[in-house]
Amino acid sequence: MAEQPKPSLYQRFKARINAPYRRHHTSLLMGVLLFTFMFIFLSRQMFVTVPAGHGGVMWWRFFEGTVTNWHFHEGTKMIPPWDEVTLYDLRLQSVPFDVLALVSDGLVITVEVAVQFRVEPSTIGFLHQDVGPDYLQTLIIPQISSQIRNTVASVSAEAFYSQGRDLLQEAIEKASEDSLGLFGDGHGNDPSYIKLEQVLIRRVDLPDDVRTAIANKNVALHNAEQYDYLIEQERKETVRKIIEAIGIKAFQDIVSSGITDSYLRWKGIDATLSLAESNNAKMVIIGGGEDGLPVILGDWANDIDTSSSTDDAAPDTDTVPGDAANQTDDPIGSLMGTNDLQSIDKSVGQQFIEDLLESVNKLTNSTNDEVGTIADVVGNQLSDGGGSSPDSGR
Template identity: 35%
Template sequence: MDKLPKIALPVIFAFIVLVILISKSAVTIGSGEAGVLYKTFGGGVVTEEPPLGEGFHIVAPWNKVFVYEVRQQEVYETMKVLSSNGLDIQLEASTWFQPKYDELGKLHKEKSEMYKERILLPAIRSAARSVVGRYTPEQLYSSKRDAIQAEIYEETKKIVDGQYIQLNEILVRDVTLPTSIKEAIERKLKQEQESLEYEFRLVTAEKEAEKVRIEAQGKADANRILSASLNDKILQDKGIDATLELSKSPNAKVVVVGSGESGLPIILGNN
């Protein structure tokens, strides 16, 4: 019985040390995350092996694990840029991105956990300045929004593709012009719209007038052809045909007694 405390103390001490070692060695990677292993005595950041996936892991207590979010993320940026004629433009854009999973170790070793601030955001700003500088305020305000968005995405992608970052999309949410420029553009657009409406009315009226002229010309041509084809013989034949049809009517008694000066029959006795 006297020896029990002497045995228990080392056991208890060993148990405590084991618990400390396990707590120091246990790493849990959450959902949508991955871990980069740093080996203190084994060459530093592990880049040639896949990162640690979701779940529970045991690592040597003298090593470290750096946890990264690897699902799609969004960063919102407001930038001051210049148009092609040197006017200040405020551009608001959202960027969807995520680190490249298989190259997470290289990202950590070369760019660190600050890769968004050191790589992604500077790339977006540079691309936005380059793209917006090609356009006038009128183009930025109206027709070129989609083109600007696509060009900023392409230029940013060229920069970050070699930096272990996967760029999914860039969305231009708003383009803000100086108030005086915006009002001038709106007046110009309104005048252009009114001019287009006026031209449309003129074209419509001209088409309607042309239609009336064509119809009138058609009628005139028909009458001219008809008049040219009529002669006394044709008129006389038509008159005879009409008289014969009239004589067949049960409500009329027709007597033909020779012909008139025009050569047409004379009708007498109509009851």
């Protein structure tokens, strides 16, 4: 019988290693399966994912408990399955809620506010240890609601409809920040667990009858201001019309003093020349009056002379010859209550205007400065030509 070769060193080592496995392969297989099952089952407790903008507080079951000097940052962390990690949102948060408050008028109002805040990352360990994850209902809402009630109790309901609302919001924010700052003392860290950003008053609900009364009051106030504006506008319009009338009177005085018989004759001759130079077909009858003017002009100059001679049947001995043509009926003067504006003395006309302005001042409550200014304008206009004599325009 042939002799078998001796096994090599590697074969002997392999046989020695496989011998226990052959004897206990069933037990080893069960152990691997059990370990795999336990790993899968406990993976949710062993692996913790910290989302973006969050922080994790570690709690050791068999050691010092809550860890306050550090916290987990973003990412996936592996911990023992018997320990715990609590997540806190470190981003800016906005929480709306309603508060029932009593104002100084004794009315109950509903204030809808929105609180914007952040959790301080360096104190989330103390926040978890002292307050817990439900810090919103335990700390923030009760403290801010109390400060809102205290602040609102010192103002009236109407203040919420005015600019005082912004000041009230700042007062609530300052008081709430001071109140939240009381938490965290004694730990030697930041003065507060919560950093308050803003307390916004979103809406104020008043009783319907109170809201209607305030709205009616504001409407009445604006109507009164509108009436004051209309009165002021009419007062200025009255002054404007007086100044306009004075200017018209001065213009009429200046123009009427320059209309003479010679001026009318010259205008008639000028009109005759214009008619003669026209290329249109025409027929002009000349010699209708004593001056030989065109018939189209009528006997206006003769009527003026006749009217003047009738009105001046008993002329004054001091009248200068040739003035009779200027003493004609003035239609503007007739509308203002006199037939001859040129006969109004300067001092009498100025006194009449000043008396009229004084009456307007009493009716419209104008100031003395405005009356003085208008009186100066009237005096200047009368001095420039409104009160000049008929001979001054020749």
